[in-house]
Amino acid sequence: MDLAHGEVMVEIKDLYKSFNSNTVLDGVSFTVTEAENMIVFGRSGTGKSVLLKCMIRLMEPDAGSVFIQGKDVLKLDLKELNELRKDIGFLFQGAALYDSMSVRENLEFPLIRNFDLDKNEIDKRVHFVLEAVSLLEAIDKMPSELSGGMKKRIGLARSIITKPKLMLYDEPTTGLDPITSKEISALITELQHALKMTSIVVTHDLLCAKIIADRAIILDGGKIVKEGSINDLTTSNDPLLKNFFSDEIIETNGSLK
Amino acid sequence: MIGGLSNFSVRFVKEVFLPPYEIEQVRKHMIELGMKTLPIVGVTGFIIGLVIAMQLSPVLKRFGAEAFLPGSVGISIVRELGPVICALIFAGRVSSGIGAELGSMRVTEQIDAMEVSGVNPFRYLVVTRIFATTFILPILTVYVIFISLIGAYIAVVLVQNMTWAYYIDRVIFAVEFGDAIPGVSKTFVFGFIVGLVGTYKGYTAENGTEGVGKASTSAVVVSSLLILIFDMVLVKLTLWIWPTVK
Numbered sequence: 001m002d003l004a005h006g007e008v009m010v011e012i013k014d015l016y017k018s019f020n021s022n023t024v025l026d027g028v029s030f031t032v033t034e035a036e037n038m039i040v041f042g043r044s045g046t047g048k049s050v051l052l053k054c055m056i057r058l059m060e061p062d063a064g065s066v067f068i069q070g071k072d073v074l075k076l077d078l079k080e081l082n083e084l085r086k087d088i089g090f091l092f093q094g095a096a097l098y099d100s101m102s103v104r105e106n107l108e109f110p111l112i113r114n115f116d117l118d119k120n121e122i123d124k125r126v127h128f129v130l131e132a133v134s135l136l137e138a139i140d141k142m143p144s145e146l147s148g149g150m151k152k153r154i155g156l157a158r159s160i161i162t163k164p165k166l167m168l169y170d171e172p173t174t175g176l177d178p179i180t181s182k183e184i185s186a187l188i189t190e191l192q193h194a195l196k197m198t199s200i201v202v203t204h205d206l207l208c209a210k211i212i213a214d215r216a217i218i219l220d221g222g223k224i225v226k227e228g229s230i231n232d233l234t235t236s237n238d239p240l241l242k243n244f245f246s247d248e249i250i251e252t253n254g255s256l257k
Numbered sequence: 258m259i260g261g262l263s264n265f266s267v268r269f270v271k272e273v274f275l276p277p278y279e280i281e282q283v284r285k286h287m288i289e290l291g292m293k294t295l296p297i298v299g300v301t302g303f304i305i306g307l308v309i310a311m312q313l314s315p316v317l318k319r320f321g322a323e324a325f326l327p328g329s330v331g332i333s334i335v336r337e338l339g340p341v342i343c344a345l346i347f348a349g350r351v352s353s354g355i356g357a358e359l360g361s362m363r364v365t366e367q368i369d370a371m372e373v374s375g376v377n378p379f380r381y382l383v384v385t386r387i388f389a390t391t392f393i394l395p396i397l398t399v400y401v402i403f404i405s406l407i408g409a410y411i412a413v414v415l416v417q418n419m420t421w422a423y424y425i426d427r428v429i430f431a432v433e434f435g436d437a438i439p440g441v442s443k444t445f446v447f448g449f450i451v452g453l454v455g456t457y458k459g460y461t462a463e464n465g466t467e468g469v470g471k472a473s474t475s476a477v478v479v480s481s482l483l484i485l486i487f488d489m490v491l492v493k494l495t496l497w498i499w500p501t502v503k
Contacts, residue, residue, distance in 0.1 A: 053369075056373060058369050058372060058373065078377075082375040082377075083375075085372075085373055085374070085375045086375050088373070090370070090373040092366045092369065092370055093366070094365055094366060096365060096366040096367050096369065096370035097367070098362075098367055098370070098371075099361070099362070099365075099367065109374065109376075110374040110375070110376070113374065113375065113376045114374065114375045114376070162374070
């Protein structure tokens with residue numbers, strides 16, 4: 001486990017979120033340091049995606065605090081929040097490409113709206129990220145013409161085009177076949193190293209976690225039940241972890257056995 | 258729902274005056290929505306004009322008032338039928354479309370993606386569409402009125418020997434300024450309703466594809482109902498402002 005990456009990039013303190021009587025986050029606290037790749041593990045419905053959304057205020061938590069780059073996210077006004085969001089990339093579970101825009105327009109959108117860049121610079125960045133995800137030939141395609149894996153790649157390209165310091169991934173390999181899933185995980189790691197980003201990856205895909213993670217936390221019942229390196233967690237004799245990872249291995253079709 | 262719609266319209270009023278002004282998006286939506294609705298409102302307007310004239314003709318004949326046919330048809334179309342029929346067709350075509358489009362964007366996290374990228378999705382998606390529907394419906398209404406009058410003329414020619422010039426002259430003679438202005442003006446309100454309800458239903462959609470279907474359907478139902486309710490209020494208001502209109 002390598003915790004000596006640098007300054008603290010993200011600090012979550014006692015985060016609570018409930019939907020009616022269902023408590024999804026029950027006092028979650030952790031820190032992520034600069035350039036660290038952290039995995040948030042958990043079964044479906046344990047609040048992993050809610051955690052990510054609360055971090056950037058797509059959802060408002062009931063209590064607690066979130067610090068990103070030292071800024072108290074929950075206390076920022078909309079203008080300050082949007083400024084901070086320029087430094088954050090988010091890959092959604094379904095990639096969330098804008099259906100009415102071509103791949104090129106999808107990639108240009110955050111640049112045109114948020115940065116004062118000339119046409120050449122925008123073109124340069126679009127080509128750079130498309131080359132990085134090996135999909136330059138899809139530049140003029142519409143999202144409906146892309147496969148699930150291609151959409152994920154384009155979603156990833158759109159997330160990194162603004163050169164974010166922090167990347168949040170919500171189930172980056174869900175719904176993909178094992179080979180594409182492995183490719184996406186490898187691509188994420190490659191981009192992490194190339195762009196020196198900090199990342200938090202929410203997943204229940206053990207294969208993806210093995211490829212990406214520096215460190216992992218396990219979320220269960222809205223609480224962090226374990227924290228450590230992915231190897232420590234998967235080889236632990238703790239009955240809870242054994243049970244958890246045996247289920248995950250079955251879910252990933254025995255590919256880690 | 259009334260509370261939600263009210264809050265949504267208050268938010269619209271707050272956001273509409275703040276930069277950046279999405280003029281290009283408004284223009285794009287106006288053209289798109291206008292072109293999409295033009296054929297259907299044209300056909301409907303033509304048939305309504307034709308049928309109204311066919312229905313009125315024997316009734317007026319019974320009272321020996323056939324000469325008033327162009328004027329009666331003109332007033333009916335300009336004051337009430339043109340604006341309301343056009344608004345209802347527009348609601349069916351556009352409100353459901355906006356509800357489904359934004360609903361789909363909501364459930365596939367496209368709206369969240371926009372928000373995360375530092376763009377205000379309310380201003381980009383909602384304000385522009387409400388603006389577009391508010392200003393395109395009056396234009397469509399004027400078109401529908403014109404097409405309806407053509408339809409009515411065809412029905413008139415079938416039962417009376419009347420030239421187009423004489424027909425139009427009689428229509429213009431009968432229809433006053435106080436008929437045309439309130440008739441067309443109220444479509445700004447109807448257009449606002451269509452945009453507001455469509456965007457509200459879509460923007461607040463939840464529960465996946467089922468939610469998108471519900472957003473689309475209820476957008477049509479609610480906007481049509483609100484158009485009729487507001488029509489009632491606006492007719493009363495118009496008669497109060499212009500008490501001397503025919």
